[in-house]
Amino acid sequence: MKKFAFSKIGQKLTSSIIRELLKDVNVPGMISFGGGVPDPKTFPRYKLSEVAKDVLENEFAFSLQYGPTEGDDVLKEAYINFLKRNDNIEGLTKDNLLITVGSQSALYLLSTILLDSESKYFVSKPVYLGAASAFSMNSMNHIDLPLSEDGIDTDLLEEKLLELDKKGEISKVRFIYVIPNFHNPAGVTLNLERRKKIIELAEKYDLLIIEDDPYGDLRYEGEGFPSLFKMAGKNRVLLLRTFSKVLSPGMRLGFVIGHEILIRKLVMAKQAVDLCSPSLTQRIAGRFLEKYDLKELLKPTIEIYRKKKDLMLEELERNFADMEGVHWTRPQGGLFIWLTLPEGYDTMEMMASGKKNGVLFIPGSAFSIGGGCDNSMRLSFCLPSEENIIEGVKRLKKTVVEYGKE
Numbered sequence: 001m002k003k004f005a006f007s008k009i010g011q012k013l014t015s016s017i018i019r020e021l022l023k024d025v026n027v028p029g030m031i032s033f034g035g036g037v038p039d040p041k042t043f044p045r046y047k048l049s050e051v052a053k054d055v056l057e058n059e060f061a062f063s064l065q066y067g068p069t070e071g072d073d074v075l076k077e078a079y080i081n082f083l084k085r086n087d088n089i090e091g092l093t094k095d096n097l098l099i100t101v102g103s104q105s106a107l108y109l110l111s112t113i114l115l116d117s118e119s120k121y122f123v124s125k126p127v128y129l130g131a132a133s134a135f136s137m138n139s140m141n142h143i144d145l146p147l148s149e150d151g152i153d154t155d156l157l158e159e160k161l162l163e164l165d166k167k168g169e170i171s172k173v174r175f176i177y178v179i180p181n182f183h184n185p186a187g188v189t190l191n192l193e194r195r196k197k198i199i200e201l202a203e204k205y206d207l208l209i210i211e212d213d214p215y216g217d218l219r220y221e222g223e224g225f226p227s228l229f230k231m232a233g234k235n236r237v238l239l240l241r242t243f244s245k246v247l248s249p250g251m252r253l254g255f256v257i258g259h260e261i262l263i264r265k266l267v268m269a270k271q272a273v274d275l276c277s278p279s280l281t282q283r284i285a286g287r288f289l290e291k292y293d294l295k296e297l298l299k300p301t302i303e304i305y306r307k308k309k310d311l312m313l314e315e316l317e318r319n320f321a322d323m324e325g326v327h328w329t330r331p332q333g334g335l336f337i338w339l340t341l342p343e344g345y346d347t348m349e350m351m352a353s354g355k356k357n358g359v360l361f362i363p364g365s366a367f368s369i370g371g372g373c374d375n376s377m378r379l380s381f382c383l384p385s386e387e388n389i390i391e392g393v394k395r396l397k398k399t400v401v402e403y404g405k406e
C-alpha cells in the first residue's frame, strides 16, 4: 500500500468511534438509539423552501457569492434580536458575533487560537466527543470533571484550580468548557449554584469559560437557568450556539458570541480554514428569522421530543426498575439519556449482542478520553418511532440480562 508522510496531528487522527459503531444503523429491523441527529420531520422544509427560492432569485448577488468571514450582516442582526427576545441578552453588536460552519468548527477555531501543546483545559467526564477531538488536536492536557444530575463537579474544579495555582501552573489553564443545558451525552443540566460557582472561580483565576449550548432551546419541561454568558458577560464567557438542533444541521450554521477581541482572532483563524460560512444558508436563515418566530415554530418539535423522552423514561422504568444498580438521567430537554449499569458491565463489549438483538446504543467509553464510563451508555430518543422506543428498550434489557449471565 502507498505510504504518505503525515504531520504529528495527521498521525494522531483516527476515525470517530461513533461513526464506526453506527455503520449498522441501516440494517433492516435495527432500532437505533445511537445517533444524535434531529428528526427530519421537524425541519420546516416548506417555509425554508419558500424563503430559499426568494433568496436565490432576488438576492443572488449576495447569496451565491463569497461573503464576509465574520458572517452575513442580515443573519447577524436577526440573531442579535433573537438573543435579545429569547435569552435577554442585550448590548451585543455585530462585532460580538461570528457565524461559523456549525459550532463544531467554532470548537476547532477556539482550539487553534487558545491551545498550545502544554495548555490545560477543563472538560466534563463524559465529554462531548467533538469538543474533545477539536481540543486534543492542539493539547491533550484535559482535566476531567465528573458529572452528576446537577452538572460538573464544581468542588473538584475548585480543588484542581487551587492545586494548579499552588504549583504556579494556573497560567497554563486556557478555559473551562461547559455544556450547561441537557448535556451531550449525559442529558444533565448545570444548576444555578454551580453556574455561579464556575463564574466565581473563573473570576478568581481570570479564566475564560466556553459555554456550548446547542440544546438550550429544546426544553420540554421545568424552568431554565440564565446562560453563563448572561450572568457573567463577554469578558468571562464565550457562548456557542447553533441552528443544528432547532432549524437544520444541514444548513451548517453556528454562532460564536463573545468579546470583540476574541471574535476578531477567531475571524483571522477562520480565514485560513474556509474564508467564509456559506452565504446561501446564512441569508436563507437570516430572512427566515426575520419572517418567522423560531421559538414559536419549535413548539410542535418540542411536543414530539417531549413525548418520546417521556416514553423512553417510562420504558426504562418498566424494564430496569427491578435491576439493582441500574440508573439513568432524567433530562428536561435535549436529545439524550445516560444509562449506567452496575460496575463490571462493559457496554462496548455489549455492542455485539445488542446488534444481534437488533438495538444500537453508544457505549460510554466513546465519550471518555483515556478510559472510563465503561458501564454507561448514551441513548438518544429523538429519531426512533414510539413503537421502536418500546421495542428497543425491551431489546436493550434482553442484551443487558444476557451479558449479566455470561
Ligand code: PMP
Binding pocket: 036, 101, 102, 103, 104, 105, 128, 130, 179, 184, 212, 214, 241, 242, 243, 244, 249, 253, 254
Ligand atoms: N456541541 C455539542 C455539545 C454538540 O452536541 C454538537 C452536535 N452534536 C455540537 C457542538 C456541534 O454541532 P454543529 O456543528 O452541528 O453545530
